[in-house]
Amino acid sequence: SQYRYCVLDMNLLGTGLGGNKPIGFVVPINDEKGEFLIGRGRDICRLTWNPEELKENCQFHMIKVVAEVDKKHPETQFNDGKCDDKGTLWIGALNKTFKPNSGSLYSVGKEMKFKK
Numbered sequence: 539s540q541y542r543y544c545v546l547d548m549n550l551l552g553t554g555l556g557g558n559k560p561i562g563f564v565v566p567i568n569d570e571k572g573e574f575l576i577g578r579g580r581d582i583c584r585l586t587w588n589p590e591e592l593k594e595n596c597q598f599h600m601i602k603v604v605a606e607v608d609k610k611h612p613e614t615q616f617n618d619g620k621c622d623d624k625g626t627l628w629i630g631a632l633n634k635t636f637k638p639n640s641g642s643l644y645s646v647g648k649e650m651k652f653k654k
Contacts, residue, residue: 562616565627577616577629581606582646605650607631608642 559579567573567584574585582605608614608631619629626645633640645653 560615562631563619563629565619565621568625575604575619575627576601577619579615580608580612580631582629582650605646605652607644607652613637614640614642 559581562577564574564576564585567575572587574587576583576585581603584600584602584604586600611633613634614631615634617630617632619627621627625648627647629644629646631642631644642654647653
């Protein structure tokens with residue numbers, strides 16, 4: 539589940555993202571209200587979540603996979619992600635078995651091209 543907290547009205551809203559893939563990061567998409575990029579397992583997904591329209595049960599509107607990394611390595615998952623001031627998304631990935639030297643760092647630009 540993911541949660542949003544509004545400091546203006548002190549309201550905590552949650553939503554389930556479905557499936558059994560862990561969520562490694564959630565970042566808002568600049569200038570697009572209610573739009574987020576999330577790391578779910580090895581997938582980068584676009585999450586549309588506008589709780590103002592769904593006060594009762596606050597479910598997400600849409601989740602769409604926009605990219606996947608390490609298809610040959612199902613034991614890999616995202617564990618963190620942040621954007622820099624230029625809009626580049628930096629994502630850390632780890633091996634769920636904690637195999638030495640198996641982590642990766644990716645950068646993703648606005649055109650959604652991955653660099654490892």
